[in-house]
Amino acid sequence: MKRWFIALAAAIFMSGCSTLEVQVDYDDKHDFSALSSFAVVYKNQNDGRDFSRDRISRQVTAYMKNKGYENVEKSAADFYVIMHLDVQQKSQVETNYETIGIRPVPYMYLGAIRPIGAYPGTYASGAMVMEPDVRVTTRTNEYEEGRLILEVFNVKENRVVWQGIARDELSKDYTQKEKSDYLNRVISELFKDFPLKK
Structure with a gap:
């Protein structure tokens, strides 16, 4: 039986607000003490993201070493941390309805008689009916969504025994230090329940 751990965390930077979604799944019957x-392994791709993969690989390596695991050549490893990095262009449409006042409307409207009080918020004033004046604005937000998947692959058993997925909107305004701090936060969230090596 597998357990799901889902955590939502908000990371606030100088450039704005970032919402990080983290999902972790693992085989709770597996003996991680072995x-x-x-x-750390990943596939190079012609998508211009290999520099980011290298950065993430270094930080994952440092984090796992702090957990007590030894970083070795791939041929000698008990397990691989397999990294998948996917970035997609996304768009979000937002429609806002803003009441900016009230406006008079004749009883006769587009050839139809509108009874007083037929619509919520209307009321009579002399020969006119007053109703809210609503402004509708629509805005499309274009952004990049990054998804980082880290899998722990047991070499001897030839299977994945742990998986962590982090998803977030990417910011182009981070400084180098903010990028490093942010990735440390992501990796810490992903591996926080991964067992220490005793």
Whole structure:
């Protein structure tokens, strides 16, 4: 039986607000104490993101070493941390309805008689009916959504025994330090329940 751990965290930076969604799944019957050494592996792609993959790989390596695991060559590793990085262009349409006042409307409207009080918020004033004046604005927000998947692959058993997925809107305004701090936050969220090596 597998357990799901889902956590939502908000990370606030100088450039704005970022909402990070983290999902972790693992085989709770697996003996993680048998794992001692690891290697981080990923596939190079012609998408211009390999520099980011290298950065994430270094930070994952440092984090796992702090957990007590030994970083070795791939051929000698007990397990691999397999990294998948996917970035997609997204768009979000937002429609706002803003009441900016009231306006008079004749009883006769587009050839039809409108009874007083037929619509919520209307009331009579002399020969006119007053109703809210609503302004409708629609805005499309274009952004990049990044998804980082880290899998722990047991080499001896030839299977994935742990998986973490992080998804967030990417910011182009981060400084180098903010990028590093943000990735540390993501990796910490993903691996916070991964067992320490004793």
